[in-house]
Amino acid sequence: MKFGILKSKIENVLVESYKNGTFKEELKNFDKLVLKNKNVSKLFYLYDDLSSNKGLNESIVNDYINESIKLYENTINKITPNNLTKLSVWIKNSKSDNKYETIDSLFSDGVLTIESRIKSKKVISESLVKPPKKEKESINIPISSMLSMANKTISKHIEGLNESEKKELNRLLSVDDTELEPKYSTIKESVVERLNTIYNQNHDHSTRRSINETIEKLSTEKYDKLNYYKLKSLYENL
8 A cells, every 4th residue: 555545544534533532542543653653654744745835946846856755765665564554454444535646656666657756746846836825723732742743634624613613622622621521421411401302392303313313422422622612512502
Protein backbone atom coordinates (compact mmCIF):
# COMPACT_ATOMS: atom_id res chain seq x y z
CA MET A 1 0.00 0.00 0.00
CA LYS A 2 1.34 3.44 -0.95
CA PHE A 3 2.02 5.73 1.97
CA GLY A 4 -0.41 8.36 0.68
CA ILE A 5 -3.25 5.87 0.96
CA LEU A 6 -2.16 4.91 4.48
CA LYS A 7 -2.04 8.55 5.53
CA SER A 8 -5.46 9.26 4.01
CA LYS A 9 -6.97 6.32 5.87
CA ILE A 10 -5.32 7.32 9.15
CA GLU A 11 -6.73 10.83 8.88
CA ASN A 12 -10.16 9.41 8.08
CA VAL A 13 -10.02 7.18 11.19
CA LEU A 14 -9.31 10.23 13.36
CA VAL A 15 -12.05 12.32 11.79
CA GLU A 16 -14.63 9.54 12.15
CA SER A 17 -13.56 8.86 15.75
CA TYR A 18 -14.09 12.53 16.53
CA LYS A 19 -17.64 12.24 15.23
CA ASN A 20 -18.30 8.91 16.95
CA GLY A 21 -16.91 9.78 20.39
CA THR A 22 -13.91 7.41 20.20
CA PHE A 23 -11.35 10.14 19.55
CA LYS A 24 -9.26 9.52 22.69
CA GLU A 25 -8.93 5.80 21.95
CA GLU A 26 -7.88 6.38 18.34
CA LEU A 27 -5.52 9.14 19.41
CA LYS A 28 -3.68 6.57 21.55
CA ASN A 29 -3.30 4.35 18.46
CA PHE A 30 -2.11 7.37 16.48
CA ASP A 31 0.46 8.17 19.15
CA LYS A 32 1.71 4.58 19.34
CA LEU A 33 1.78 3.68 15.64
CA VAL A 34 2.63 7.04 14.05
CA LEU A 35 4.11 9.62 16.41
CA LYS A 36 6.34 7.23 18.38
CA ASN A 37 7.69 5.65 15.20
CA LYS A 38 10.22 8.24 14.02
CA ASN A 39 10.27 7.02 10.41
CA VAL A 40 6.49 6.82 10.00
CA SER A 41 6.05 10.23 11.62
CA LYS A 42 8.80 11.66 9.39
CA LEU A 43 6.90 10.58 6.27
CA PHE A 44 3.65 11.81 7.78
CA TYR A 45 5.15 15.30 8.13
CA LEU A 46 6.83 15.09 4.71
CA TYR A 47 3.51 14.43 2.98
CA ASP A 48 1.92 17.30 4.93
CA ASP A 49 4.80 19.52 3.89
CA LEU A 50 4.54 18.74 0.18
CA SER A 51 0.77 19.19 0.17
CA SER A 52 0.97 22.69 1.69
CA ASN A 53 1.32 26.14 0.16
CA LYS A 54 4.66 27.40 1.50
CA GLY A 55 5.45 30.53 -0.48
CA LEU A 56 8.85 29.21 -1.60
CA ASN A 57 10.97 31.12 -4.06
CA GLU A 58 10.83 29.56 -7.52
CA SER A 59 14.63 29.43 -7.61
CA ILE A 60 14.76 26.85 -4.80
CA VAL A 61 11.56 24.87 -5.25
CA ASN A 62 13.19 22.30 -7.55
CA ASP A 63 15.98 21.63 -5.03
CA TYR A 64 13.39 21.47 -2.25
CA ILE A 65 11.49 18.72 -4.06
CA ASN A 66 14.66 16.80 -4.90
CA GLU A 67 15.73 16.86 -1.25
CA SER A 68 12.25 15.67 -0.27
CA ILE A 69 12.60 12.72 -2.67
CA LYS A 70 15.94 11.81 -1.08
CA LEU A 71 14.42 12.04 2.39
CA TYR A 72 11.55 9.79 1.34
CA GLU A 73 13.86 7.19 -0.19
CA ASN A 74 16.09 7.17 2.90
CA THR A 75 13.13 6.87 5.24
CA ILE A 76 10.75 4.43 3.53
CA ASN A 77 13.41 1.70 3.56
CA LYS A 78 13.69 1.99 7.34
CA ILE A 79 10.02 1.25 7.93
CA THR A 80 9.70 -2.47 8.64
CA PRO A 81 6.98 -4.73 7.20
CA ASN A 82 5.81 -5.24 10.80
CA ASN A 83 5.27 -1.49 11.20
CA LEU A 84 3.23 -1.36 8.01
CA THR A 85 1.21 -4.43 9.03
CA LYS A 86 0.25 -2.82 12.35
CA LEU A 87 -0.82 0.34 10.56
CA SER A 88 -2.81 -1.62 7.99
CA VAL A 89 -4.61 -3.61 10.69
CA TRP A 90 -5.48 -0.40 12.55
CA ILE A 91 -7.04 1.31 9.52
CA LYS A 92 -8.38 -1.78 7.72
CA ASN A 93 -12.02 -0.64 8.04
CA SER A 94 -11.31 2.94 7.00
CA LYS A 95 -12.65 3.91 3.58
CA SER A 96 -10.97 6.91 2.02
CA ASP A 97 -9.79 8.12 -1.36
CA ASN A 98 -6.08 8.74 -1.73
CA LYS A 99 -5.75 12.47 -1.00
CA TYR A 100 -2.00 12.30 -1.65
CA GLU A 101 -1.96 10.53 -5.01
CA THR A 102 0.15 13.30 -6.57
CA ILE A 103 2.84 12.89 -3.90
CA ASP A 104 2.74 9.09 -4.23
CA SER A 105 3.34 9.56 -7.97
CA LEU A 106 6.28 11.85 -7.27
CA PHE A 107 7.90 9.15 -5.12
CA SER A 108 7.17 6.30 -7.53
CA ASP A 109 10.32 4.64 -8.91
CA GLY A 110 8.82 2.60 -11.75
CA VAL A 111 10.23 3.05 -15.26
CA LEU A 112 6.73 3.36 -16.69
CA THR A 113 5.82 6.22 -14.34
CA ILE A 114 8.37 8.80 -15.52
CA GLU A 115 5.74 10.97 -17.23
CA SER A 116 3.48 10.75 -14.17
CA ARG A 117 6.38 11.79 -11.89
CA ILE A 118 7.13 14.82 -14.06
CA LYS A 119 3.48 15.92 -13.99
CA SER A 120 3.34 15.42 -10.21
CA LYS A 121 6.50 17.43 -9.71
CA LYS A 122 5.01 20.30 -11.72
CA VAL A 123 1.78 20.27 -9.67
CA ILE A 124 3.64 20.15 -6.35
CA SER A 125 6.04 22.91 -7.47
CA GLU A 126 3.12 25.19 -8.29
CA SER A 127 1.62 24.53 -4.87
CA LEU A 128 4.85 25.12 -2.95
CA VAL A 129 5.42 28.56 -4.46
CA LYS A 130 1.93 29.74 -3.56
CA PRO A 131 1.70 31.82 -0.36
CA PRO A 132 0.37 29.95 2.70
CA LYS A 133 -3.37 30.03 3.16
CA LYS A 134 -4.64 32.25 5.93
CA GLU A 135 -5.82 30.03 8.75
CA LYS A 136 -9.22 30.68 10.26
CA GLU A 137 -9.51 31.14 14.00
CA SER A 138 -8.42 27.86 15.52
CA ILE A 139 -9.44 26.08 18.70
CA ASN A 140 -6.48 25.04 20.84
CA ILE A 141 -7.46 21.72 22.38
CA PRO A 142 -5.28 21.15 25.46
CA ILE A 143 -4.94 17.38 25.40
CA SER A 144 -1.28 16.91 24.45
CA SER A 145 1.33 17.94 21.91
CA MET A 146 0.36 15.04 19.65
CA LEU A 147 -2.71 17.03 18.65
CA SER A 148 -0.54 19.20 16.43
CA MET A 149 -1.24 16.70 13.66
CA ALA A 150 -4.55 15.32 14.89
CA ASN A 151 -6.02 18.82 15.10
CA LYS A 152 -5.44 19.23 11.38
CA THR A 153 -7.73 16.32 10.64
CA ILE A 154 -10.68 17.67 12.67
CA SER A 155 -10.27 21.34 11.77
CA LYS A 156 -12.84 21.08 8.97
CA HIS A 157 -15.47 20.00 11.47
CA ILE A 158 -14.62 22.85 13.86
CA GLU A 159 -14.67 25.38 11.02
CA GLY A 160 -18.34 24.52 10.56
CA LEU A 161 -19.15 26.00 13.97
CA ASN A 162 -20.18 29.62 14.27
CA GLU A 163 -18.19 32.03 16.45
CA SER A 164 -20.32 31.62 19.58
CA GLU A 165 -20.15 27.81 19.26
CA LYS A 166 -16.36 27.97 18.90
CA LYS A 167 -16.06 30.11 22.02
CA GLU A 168 -18.32 27.76 23.98
CA LEU A 169 -16.34 24.70 22.85
CA ASN A 170 -13.07 26.41 23.75
CA ARG A 171 -14.42 27.35 27.18
CA LEU A 172 -15.55 23.80 27.92
CA LEU A 173 -12.17 22.37 26.93
CA SER A 174 -10.51 24.47 29.61
CA VAL A 175 -12.86 23.30 32.40
CA ASP A 176 -11.74 20.45 34.66
CA ASP A 177 -13.34 17.04 34.01
CA THR A 178 -14.33 16.69 37.66
CA GLU A 179 -16.69 19.61 37.19
CA LEU A 180 -18.19 18.55 33.87
CA GLU A 181 -18.59 14.78 34.25
CA PRO A 182 -21.37 14.92 36.92
CA LYS A 183 -23.20 17.52 34.80
CA TYR A 184 -22.87 15.24 31.79
CA SER A 185 -24.80 12.45 33.52
CA THR A 186 -27.51 14.87 34.66
CA ILE A 187 -27.93 16.40 31.20
CA LYS A 188 -28.02 12.95 29.59
CA GLU A 189 -30.88 11.89 31.87
CA SER A 190 -32.78 15.08 31.00
CA VAL A 191 -32.20 14.61 27.27
CA VAL A 192 -33.39 10.98 27.34
CA GLU A 193 -36.46 12.05 29.32
CA ARG A 194 -37.28 14.77 26.79
CA LEU A 195 -36.74 12.41 23.87
CA ASN A 196 -39.09 9.84 25.41
CA THR A 197 -41.73 12.52 25.83
CA ILE A 198 -41.37 13.59 22.21
CA TYR A 199 -41.51 9.92 21.16
CA ASN A 200 -44.81 9.38 23.01
CA GLN A 201 -46.32 12.53 21.53
CA ASN A 202 -45.28 11.78 17.96
CA HIS A 203 -46.75 9.00 15.81
CA ASP A 204 -44.58 9.49 12.73
CA HIS A 205 -42.65 6.26 12.13
CA SER A 206 -39.41 7.82 10.82
CA THR A 207 -39.35 10.36 13.66
CA ARG A 208 -39.79 7.64 16.25
CA ARG A 209 -37.04 5.60 14.65
CA SER A 210 -34.67 8.59 14.74
CA ILE A 211 -35.48 9.20 18.40
CA ASN A 212 -34.81 5.56 19.26
CA GLU A 213 -31.49 5.65 17.42
CA THR A 214 -30.49 8.80 19.30
CA ILE A 215 -31.40 7.29 22.67
CA GLU A 216 -29.44 4.12 21.87
CA LYS A 217 -26.41 6.14 20.82
CA LEU A 218 -26.56 8.20 24.02
CA SER A 219 -26.74 5.06 26.13
CA THR A 220 -23.39 3.83 24.75
CA GLU A 221 -21.55 7.15 24.76
CA LYS A 222 -19.09 7.82 27.54
CA TYR A 223 -18.13 11.17 28.97
CA ASP A 224 -15.52 13.31 27.35
CA LYS A 225 -15.52 17.05 26.75
CA LEU A 226 -16.50 16.81 23.09
CA ASN A 227 -19.41 14.51 23.92
CA TYR A 228 -20.41 16.93 26.68
CA TYR A 229 -20.46 19.78 24.17
CA LYS A 230 -22.60 17.82 21.69
CA LEU A 231 -24.98 16.65 24.43
CA LYS A 232 -25.37 20.16 25.83
CA SER A 233 -26.14 21.49 22.34
CA LEU A 234 -28.76 18.77 21.85
CA TYR A 235 -30.34 19.57 25.23
CA GLU A 236 -30.58 23.26 24.43
CA ASN A 237 -32.27 22.57 21.09
CA LEU A 238 -34.88 20.08 22.28
